[in-house]
Amino acid sequence: MNAEDVKTVSKTHPSVLEPAVSCTAKMLCLEVIAWKELKHPSILEFIGIYHEQRAEYQPGFYLVSPLMEHKSTKSFVANQDVSVSEINRLLRETLAGLAFIHEWGFIHGDVRAVDILVDEKKHARLADFGLRTIITRADAVAQNFTAGEEKATNARWLAPELLHVTSYSAAGDVYAFGCVVLELYTGEDPFPNTADTLIHGQVSGYVKPWSQPPKSAKPPSIRRTMGGDLWNLVQKCWSRDPKGRPTASDALDEMYKITGGRG
Structure with a gap:
């Protein structure tokens, strides 16, 4: 071109x-x-x-x-009075995208609200396929990061088992999706009350990005309460054992059950 x-x-x-x-x-x-x-x-x-x-x-x-008219999901939910049902739809669409790339044998490696864009019809579009992380085949992941360089930036979204290795995984994407749920409901990054310098210690110590279901979001005019079923799904996504986390496809099925089916 x-x-x-x-x-x-x-x-x-x-x-x-x-x-x-x-x-x-x-x-x-x-x-x-x-x-x-x-x-x-x-x-x-x-x-x-x-x-x-x-x-x-x-x-x-x-x-x-x-060009995505509404920019990222992070800015979309922060600047508009977006309903819980709209947020749940964006989350379902994000999982659909993750499930699709995982089925193809790819991983994303940097799933965050800023990397999930919103198009002109207000649908989620999974993005950022390589400017900071290169999508690679899931059975041959080989990314050569300088220690502490890239992962220090996004460690708040990083599954604990990935903190000291140079590869990503589908289970790591699912863990990060749990963090995205937190972002869209609260307007906060994972570990919102923890300084950047302490994040590595928190992640390596298997401290969860949030200890209780968030009750409200920022700005204060936008209030959202997370249901118990969704919070339970988030906890599964944050399982210490990667094998204990649902696949993106299973998480998508559960999201549909939580939000009332596929209709």
């Missing part, structure tokens, strides 16, 4: 260019191949690649995707 292609697409299909300058050519190719395969209503659409000719040390590659 060249500059003229991007201009043509943008006229009929509002899009966003995400820089991929931190990726090597090999990583970028893997990322594109993976993303291009993942076509689902709850997955952000991949349009193409735009290459801007720049200096040799600045490759200037961009991944092109549709």
Whole structure:
């Protein structure tokens, strides 16, 4: 996709260019191949690649995707009087996207409310497939992080067993989904009263991101109460044993039961 292609697409299909300058050519190719395969209503659409000719040390590659009118779920629930039923629908759609990529043998590795976007029809779209984490085959995960670099940033969402390894897992995605439930109901990040410098100790000590069901959200004008059934599902997602967590598909089925079926 060249500059003229991007201009043509943008006229009929509002899009966003995400820089991929931190990726090597090999990583970028893997990322594109993976993303291009993942076509689902709850997955952000991949349009193409735009290459801007720049200096040799600045490759200037961009991944092109549709522009999401309502930005992330985090900002969407913070800026509007969004109902509990709408939040639960966004959570179901997120699980549908996770279940889909897991069935294909992929993992996400960075599931957070800021990485779940909201389109013009107010539906959730799972995004961020590689600018900070490269989607890889679940049976051959090999991400080379410098110790304390990437995972220190997102450790609040990280399953305890992943804290000191260089691979991600489907069970880790499910753990992070439990944190997303917390984010959308409370407007807070996991471990809301814990300083960044203490997060690693909390996670490695198997302290849960929240100790009791949240009763209200921020801003104060938006109040949401989490039902006991949903809180129980969150607790399962946060199981200390990865094998004790539901799969994304099982969690989706449970979400439908909690919220009154698939109709």
